[in-house]
Amino acid sequence: MAGTGHTAGLITAREAGLVACRRCGQVQEQDVVSCPRCHATLHSRAPDSLQKVWAWLVAGLVMFIPANVYPMLITDQLGSHSESTILGGVVDLMHHHAYGIATIVFVASIIIPVGKFMAIAYLAISVQRKWVLNMHQRHKLFDAVEFIGRWSMIDVFVVAILSALVQLDSLASINPGIAAISFALSVVFTMLSAQSFDPRLIWDADRADAT
Amino acid sequence: MLPSTDLIACPHCDTLHSNASLPEGAKAYCVRCGVVLKQERSTAIVSVLALAMSSFFLMVAAISFPFLNVSVAGQSNSTSVIGAVMAFSETFTLPLAAAVAGFIIFLPLMRLGAIIFAVTPLATGSTPTRAAQSAFGLAEALRPWSMAEIFIVGVAVALVKVAGLATIAFGPAFWAFTLLVVLTAWQDTLICRYSIWRALDTQQV
Numbered sequence: 001m002a003g004t005g006h007t008a009g010l011i012t013a014r015e016a017g018l019v020a021c022r023r024c025g026q027v028q029e030q031d032v033v034s035c036p037r038c039h040a041t042l043h044s045r046a047p048d049s050l051q052k053v054w055a056w057l058v059a060g061l062v063m064f065i066p067a068n069v070y071p072m073l074i075t076d077q078l079g080s081h082s083e084s085t086i087l088g089g090v091v092d093l094m095h096h097h098a099y100g101i102a103t104i105v106f107v108a109s110i111i112i113p114v115g116k117f118m119a120i121a122y123l124a125i126s127v128q129r130k131w132v133l134n135m136h137q138r139h140k141l142f143d144a145v146e147f148i149g150r151w152s153m154i155d156v157f158v159v160a161i162l163s164a165l166v167q168l169d170s171l172a173s174i175n176p177g178i179a180a181i182s183f184a185l186s187v188v189f190t191m192l193s194a195q196s197f198d199p200r201l202i203w204d205a206d207r208a209d210a211t
Numbered sequence: 212m213l214p215s216t217d218l219i220a221c222p223h224c225d226t227l228h229s230n231a232s233l234p235e236g237a238k239a240y241c242v243r244c245g246v247v248l249k250q251e252r253s254t255a256i257v258s259v260l261a262l263a264m265s266s267f268f269l270m271v272a273a274i275s276f277p278f279l280n281v282s283v284a285g286q287s288n289s290t291s292v293i294g295a296v297m298a299f300s301e302t303f304t305l306p307l308a309a310a311v312a313g314f315i316i317f318l319p320l321m322r323l324g325a326i327i328f329a330v331t332p333l334a335t336g337s338t339p340t341r342a343a344q345s346a347f348g349l350a351e352a353l354r355p356w357s358m359a360e361i362f363i364v365g366v367a368v369a370l371v372k373v374a375g376l377a378t379i380a381f382g383p384a385f386w387a388f389t390l391l392v393v394l395t396a397w398q399d400t401l402i403c404r405y406s407i408w409r410a411l412d413t414q415q416v
Contacts, residue, residue, distance in 0.1 A: 010243055012225040013218075020220030020227075023351065024408030025248065027218040027227065037412045038344060044225075093372065101371040104364070139223065139244050146355075153314065153358055157365030158372070160311050163298035164290040165281045166373060172283065176298065181307050188310075191355060203224035203244065 012203075019044045046198035053124050056193030061117055063186035071177035073159060083177060086110065086155060109155040109183070112148055116190050119145045123197060130205045138202050145194050152187045156180055219248055219405070249405035256410065260334045262398040263326040269391040270320055270359075277382035279366070281373060291384060292316065319357040319395075325350040329411065339411045347411060351404070360392040 013020040018027045024038040035042055071083035084092060086109050093102035119141055126138060159180045166174040219230040221241040233239055233251035241248055273292060280289035296312040329347035332339045366388075370379055 010226050013220040013227050014225055016227055018218070018220070018227070020222070020225055022222045023348065023404070025219050025222060025405045026216075026408070027220050038348060038408050039341075040348065096371075098371050101368055105368060136244070150355055150358055151361055151364075153361050154365045154368060156307070156311065157295075157315070157358075157362045158369045160295045160298050160307075161279070161290075161366055161369040162372060164295040165279055165288065165369070166377070167288055171286060172377075176307070184307055184310055195355070199223045199244075200225045203226075 012200075014044045045200055045204070046196070049196055049198040049201060050124050050128060052196035053120060053193050056189050056196060057117065057120050057124075060113075060186045060189035060193060063182045063189060064113060064117075065182075067179045067183035067186050070179040070182065072155065072179040072183070073162065074175045074177050075172070076174075077172045085179060086183070089155075105155060105158070108152055112152050113186065113190065116145055116149055116152075116194070120190070120193055120197065123202070127201045127205070132206045135202055135206070139199060142194075142197065142199050142202065149187070149191045149194055152190075153184070156184045156187070221246055221248060250403045251406070252401070252403065255401050255403060255406065256330055256333050258401050259398055259407075260327065260330045262394050262401070263323050263330065266391055266394045266398065267320070267323045267327065269387045269394065270316075270323065273384045273387040273391055274316055276384035276387065278384040278388070279370075279382060280380040281377045282380075283377035289382065291382075292388070314356065314358040315362045318353050319359045322350050322353040322357050325353070330407070333407070333410050344411050347407060354399075359388065359395060363389060363392050 013027055014030075017030050019030050019032065019042050020027050021035040021038060021040055021042055023040040024035060026035060026037045028035065028042060030044065032042055034040070068086055070085070072086050072089060073084050075082045075084070086105075090102050090106045090110075093099075093105065123138060123142055123145075159176045162174045163176050166172055217230050219228050219239075220226065221228070221244060223246045224241065224244040226241055226243040228239075228242070228248065231239075233249070235251055235253060238250040239248040240246065276291065277289045278291050278295070280287060282288075292315065296308055296316065298308070325346040329339075329343045329350065332343055366385070373379060
């Protein structure tokens with residue numbers, strides 16, 4: 001393995017004229033199309049990665065708007081009818097002095113989605129502009145986005161459990177609102193956006209001039 | 212020189228490493244980005260199989276027994292996991308019912324089934340088939356989409372929301388589901404993708 005002098009003599013599979021399988025880690029000749037070990041399709045870099053990232057991200061952002069505007073929960077309690085949005089639910093929990101749970105819901109349904117939109121956009125822009133700074137931090141950020149994204153689903157599950165549980169005829173009943181669907185879609189779209197991102201692109205920037 | 216078995220590439224940054232064999236219990240990390248490349252644990256395959264099988268049966272218990280019971284002023288209502296899913300089955304929320312059912316019931320069950328199917332021939336020492344490879348590929352693809360552990364946290368949040376309104380009692384399914392989440396997390400730390408794919412490789416000697 002002849003070091004080419006950059007990044008402490010490390011060499012990528014692509015520079016060595018090889019292609020790596022992302023699923024099983026095996027290395028093949030560059031012209032091999034399908035991994036002989038796990039039968040995954042081989043790509044040196046995921047094709048049109050950034051284009052897919054942006055498309056799913058925009059779809060996720062669009063769905064995030066109705067998710068916050070329309071009611072998530074529709075509560076009927078002793079004749080009184082109330083509809084609450086995601087943010088309204090958090091305020092409600094704080095009125096009940098359930099600050100811990102209010103924080104969980106606020107973080108899972110507002111902070112994480114918004115943070116994810118910004119993180120994915122930042123990663124995509126940094127790759128497009130070929131930034132060479134903070135590669136390790138950006139790679140950690142990508143790991144965090146991939147790991148944390150699914151947790152936004154909490155609020156959808158809360159709505160599901162509440163509406164199944166609280167069906168006590170005239171006393172109290174809780175039903176899901178239209179925002180539950182929009183929110184679930186927004187989470188799924190951003191998960192797909194994060195999955196379309198090929199982290200190898202982050203590390204390619206300081207090699208572009210060397211190869 | 213077809214498959215270069217003496218090389219291993221990092222799935223996150225494409226850096227090539229020479230594929231040294233590891234001592235028992237050791238992990239290999241990428242020198243550039245720090246991702247775990249593989250870990251060596253001779254008992255891993257049997258443990259993964261055992262955990263997947265126990266999770267599968269717990270899952271069946273978790274969806275068939277009552278999950279939670281709520282009572283207020285003499286009226287009570289209990290729900291199973293299926294009931295939570297069916298809450299969305301009216302009118303415009305029907306697609307959501309399907310999605311929630313997928314995330315908390317069908318995808319986790321499918322993933323466990325696929326893992327059992329793929330790992331059983333490895334544990335019994337018979338030759339892995341092409342179908343076993345497809346099954347493990349499916350299990351890997353389903354990983355981010357099986358959300359049982361997130362559902363449990365959702366239950367905790369929901370409980371606090373109703374706590375002031377009514378009395379809540381846990382059914383047996385709740386405990387089955389909680390145990391399931393612990394087992395799944397444990398199983399995920401044991402799985403070494405590289406080793407399993409290598410074991411599933413039919414072309415090796």
